[in-house]
Amino acid sequence: MSPTQSQGKPECLDEIREKVLECCKCPLCKVRTKPVPGEGYGKVMFVGEAPGREEDLEGRPFVGRAGKLLRDKLKEIGFEDVYITNVVKCRPPNNRTPHKEEVEACKPYLEEEICCLKPELVVALGKTAAKALLGFEAPMKELRGKVRVVKVRDCTVRVLVTYHPAAILRKKSLLKEFVFDLKKAYSLVYKQGKLF
Numbered sequence: 001m002s003p004t005q006s007q008g009k010p011e012c013l014d015e016i017r018e019k020v021l022e023c024c025k026c027p028l029c030k031v032r033t034k035p036v037p038g039e040g041y042g043k044v045m046f047v048g049e050a051p052g053r054e055e056d057l058e059g060r061p062f063v064g065r066a067g068k069l070l071r072d073k074l075k076e077i078g079f080e081d082v083y084i085t086n087v088v089k090c091r092p093p094n095n096r097t098p099h100k101e102e103v104e105a106c107k108p109y110l111e112e113e114i115c116c117l118k119p120e121l122v123v124a125l126g127k128t129a130a131k132a133l134l135g136f137e138a139p140m141k142e143l144r145g146k147v148r149v150v151k152v153r154d155c156t157v158r159v160l161v162t163y164h165p166a167a168i169l170r171k172k173s174l175l176k177e178f179v180f181d182l183k184k185a186y187s188l189v190y191k192q193g194k195l196f
């Protein structure tokens with residue numbers, strides 16, 4: 001993170017990071033290499049599902065192939081100040097979908113991150129993030145591209161759902177909608193301003 005990005009960063013983000021680094025609230029702590037706390041600071045929060053192999057080795061979110069795709073697109077569109085995290089902060093074996101109990105154990109960190117950062121927009125990347133943030137499941141074609149207002153503890157946030165970048169790597173035809181959604185996120189935050 002550059003010094004400019006960290007200007008004004010609330011201390012609570014560092015406190016959450018410290019808690020994640022020491023956490024063993026679910027069985028994933030026994031199989032992870034490194035826990036992966038969120039990183040960055042800014043008006044927009046991107047939330048993925050869980051760390052993959054590269055993230056587990058480096059202890060940083062979205063640093064593998066899917067992460068590169070996301071970070072490249074954010075740069076192309078012009079995002080400068082973002083916070084990136086996952087619903088579950090430790091890698092599930094073989095990148096399986098996190099179990100319900102793992103999500104329940106880890107979700108309080110995501111809630112704390114949201115209430116600490118108070119982002120102007122949260123972008124949920126994929127079904128697991130969408131379910132954790134919206135509280136319900138639906139097909140991605142119904143969820144994506146729409147902005148919903150969600151209550152997280154005492155905080156109110158706007159949530160926009162789009163595909164997980166790993167889904168784009170598997171199915172290139174989704175790239176156009178993914179980029180469309182990211183541009184919508186940019187426009188909501190940088191052109192229309194604060195809602196609350």
Ligand code: SF4
Pocket residue numbers: 020023024025026027028029035088089090102105106
């Ligand atoms: S996945 Fe979350 S709850 Fe489980 S050990 Fe890692 S940080 Fe703790």
